[in-house]
Amino acid sequence: MxxxxxxxxxxxxxxxxxxxxxxxxxxxxxRVNPVLYRCDEVISTWAKIQAPVLWVEGKRTEHDRGGGDKYPRSELEDRLSKVRSVERRVINQAGHMIHLDQPEALAAAIEDFLSR
Structure with a gap:
């Protein structure tokens, strides 16, 4: 096999x-994280970020895997909309672990973002 x-x-x-x-x-x-994740606190914190943010995700990331309707993509999109300045990049041929799947492409995206 x-x-x-x-x-x-x-x-x-x-x-x-x-x-x-x-x-x-x-x-x-x-295991579930031992620190309680409070969604309202997270969203409030994200809304206070003033620096530009680079959000990178793998094209093959399965956002809803395992969570069903509990963690829909629309909820992630709503949370990201609270951040003032988000530049989004999608890396092809990569899943959740972009740094392992496509390290060069991730490094290039970060370098490009930081050079501006």
Whole structure:
């Protein structure tokens, strides 16, 4: 069986005797954050940001995966609209972990943003 070609699949999985690929990452990574996330506080904080913000996301990021309707994309868009100055970039051939999937493209986006 051929292993997937993403960085995560190559480095964080291993073929088990049952013939399936298993994640080797620490299960603690899936725990809920011990710090309470208060949406109103976050939105209030984002609204106070005065510096330009670069928002980068991978084109293959699955925003609603696992959350169903609990975390719809529209909610993220609404939160981002509260930031005064947001420049958005989408990196092709990248998912949630852009820095692993496309490090050069991410570095170029950051360098371009910071050079202005």
């Amino acid at each position: 051929k292993k997937a070609e993403s960085y995560s699949a190559q480095h964080w999985t291993e073929l088990q005797p049952d013939g399936r690929w298993h994640i080797t990452a620490d299960a603690a990574h899936k």
